Amino acid sequence: MKTLLADDHPLVREGVRQVLAQLEPPVEILDAHDYPSLFACAALHPDLDLALVDLNMPGFVGTQGITQFRNRFPDIPLMVLSASESPHDIRHALEAGALGYIPKASPTAVMLAALRQVLSGGLYVPAGLDDHHAGRHPAAPAAGFDALQRSGLTARQLEVARLLAQGCANKAIADMLAMSESTVKVHIAAIFRVFNVSNRTEAVLAIQRLPQAP
Numbered sequence: 001m002k003t004l005l006a007d008d009h010p011l012v013r014e015g016v017r018q019v020l021a022q023l024e025p026p027v028e029i030l031d032a033h034d035y036p037s038l039f040a041c042a043a044l045h046p047d048l049d050l051a052l053v054d055l056n057m058p059g060f061v062g063t064q065g066i067t068q069f070r071n072r073f074p075d076i077p078l079m080v081l082s083a084s085e086s087p088h089d090i091r092h093a094l095e096a097g098a099l100g101y102i103p104k105a106s107p108t109a110v111m112l113a114a115l116r117q118v119l120s121g122g123l124y125v126p127a128g129l130d131d132h133h134a135g136r137h138p139a140a141p142a143a144g145f146d147a148l149q150r151s152g153l154t155a156r157q158l159e160v161a162r163l164l165a166q167g168c169a170n171k172a173i174a175d176m177l178a179m180s181e182s183t184v185k186v187h188i189a190a191i192f193r194v195f196n197v198s199n200r201t202e203a204v205l206a207i208q209r210l211p212q213a214p
Contacts, residue, residue, distance in 0.1 A: 001025055001119075004041055006032035007054040007081065012104065016052065016081065019111050023119075035059025039072060048076045050119060052102075055082035055089060062089070063096040070097035079118055090125065094201050100124035121169035123204050151210070152194055160187040164200065165207040 003020055007013050013031055020027045030045060032038040034057045042048060051069065059065060069078055079100040080093045090101045100118040102111055103126055114124040153161055156177075163173045170188070174181045192198060195206040 001049045002028045002030065002045060002047060004030045004032060004038065004045065004048050004051045004053075004076075006035075006038040006041075006051065006057065008033050008057045009054075012054070016111075019108055020052075020115070022108075022112060023115060033057070035065045035068070038065075038069065042069070042073045042076060046073070046075070048073075050115070051076050051078045052081050052115075053078055055080050055084060055093060063092045066093055066096040066098055077118060079115070079124070085126070094123075094125065094205060097199065097201060099201055101126060117167060117169075120171065121200075122172075123167045123200055125167075153191065157187050157190055157194075160184060161191050161203075161207055164188065164191065165204050167204070 001023070005013055005016055005020070007016070010033075013033075017029055020029055030041055030048075032041050036059050038051070038053060038057075038059075042051060051073075053066065053069065055062065055066070057065065060068065066078065066080065069076075077099050078097065079102060080098045081102050081104060082089065082093075083104045084090075085103045085105070093101050100114050100123060102114050102124070106114070106126070110126075114126075117124045151161075159177055160173055163176060168176070170181050170184045173179075174184045177184075188200070188203070191203055195203055197203045197206055
């Protein structure tokens with residue numbers, strides 16, 4: 001497994017390296033210290049399994065760099081690692097295309113769980129955020145069932161959508177609904193069309209914005 005770790009503080013990179021070393025299978029870790037070196041390294045290694053990126057580094061401010069990365073390397077999964085725990089920053093990072101957001105203050109166990117969640121095809125948002133500003137944690141209940149029913153999805157697509165909104169990976173959805181992963185992918189593609197989105201993050205955010213049942 002190959003991971004690109006981008007942070008402008010060497011001590012942070014060293015600490016995160018120790019966390020990444022606990023993942024299975026063994027991880028090959030590449031370093032970047034700013035957005036230009038991040039883009040250059042990603043261009044040289046299109047087979048990256050994950051890019052773990054600090055939100056604020058030389059080259060771009062806030063989510064501008066995340067947006068640029070997603071536009072240039074849409075096939076490389078990206079997670080944000082940031083000192084900021086602002087719901088505003090988390091929401092905007094997800095809307096920019098990040099598949100997860102890990103506050104740097106997170107315990108090692110939480111960081112590992114978040115990394116495994118995204119590497120398995122899921123979405124990770126830190127727990128304890130204000131629902132109104134940042135959206136619910138993916139492990140929380142999905143959007144109101146009545147609102148999902150009115151979205152035009154079929155009964156099976158509704159089941160997939162509810163699990164998708166909880167951050168479940170394709171394999172987990174397939175296991176829980178007793179269907180193949182290829183069938184899950186077909187349903188997710190249909191969900192993308194219904195909500196007019198192009199990736200899992202946008203789909204989850206669209207589902208979570210649906211009105212909640214009273």
